[in-house]
């Protein structure tokens with residue numbers, strides 16, 4: 001058990017994103033008094049000299065490395081250079097600075113897309129690098145795998161206490177609701193909402209509807225991150241998810257029932273399906289004693305409420321973003 005106490009100096013790298021903002025809420029709820037953050041304007045995490053300077057000045061004891069360039073299937077397949085460059089640089093600079101200005105512990109967060117496209121389901125931690133990756137997000141996956149290997153290499157060579165966790169598909173407050181670059185769940189919330197607002201009863205869903213995905217509310221993820229930072233100690237990464245999945249069609253029907261019950265679904269099969277199935281084996285996490293608390297329907301309902309209440313500042317809803 002690692003002592004991650006309320007008076008620790010904790011750096012949340014990427015605090016404005018879906019994950020980082022949830023970790024801030026969690027630390028705030030637990031009464032942490034020295035949470036450190038830096039905006040993109042204050043600190044370019046791709047710049048090693050700037051990151052070193054920031055670490056020297058601020059001396060964090062714990063780091064949640066949850067910053068990165070992220071996006072859904074379309075953004076990943078059309079902007080692969082940004083996804084590989086930004087993420088590889090951000091992971092490398094923060095990990096290296098956390099070694100140069102020693103932190104007590106760093107938690108690096110990856111993604112379930114690190115596993116091979118044809119991975120046996122549910123996907124176990126040891127399945128990493130056992131086969132070819134899904135093409136639509138290969139750049140992002142390679143950067144995320146490099147992040148795990150970075151943490152392991154610094155642990156092996158320098159004895160750094162760096163650990164990695166791989167979450168499943170996430171959703172919740174501060175999500176990106178752009179129709180172009182978001183992930184499926186916020187995209188569907190947005191699409192059903194817009195159809196209802198505009199009096200349309202037909203909503204387009206990308207792909208065939210048959211791929212299966214697992215979804216975790218980001219508040220559950222934040223809870224898991226703090227739990228893992230306190231209780232997990234191994235070079236190998238640990239999966240974070242619910243262990244339950246559903247088809248994209250079932251997901252779309254659930255969102256429809258919550259947002260616009262009268263709507264019908266049309267499947268646009270010119271759009272890619274991506275990986276056929278992505279379900280994590282969460283046995284290791286369950287054995288440690290952590291389980292998710294927020295059910296999918298309840299989570300979608302609260303995300304939709306958040307979307308309605310924050311319509312004007314939700315990412316991806318600014319004029320032009322919906323094109």
Ligand code: GDP
Pocket residue numbers: 071072073074113137169179181182183184185187188204205206207211213248271272273274275
């Ligand atoms: P992935 O899990 O990396 O494939 O990323 P996404 O969350 O972007 O997509 C998951 C699945 O949902 C894919 O099969 C998409 O084709 C499908 N999907 C259906 N409608 C949408 C949509 O409006 N946006 C996105 N991003 N995906 C959609």
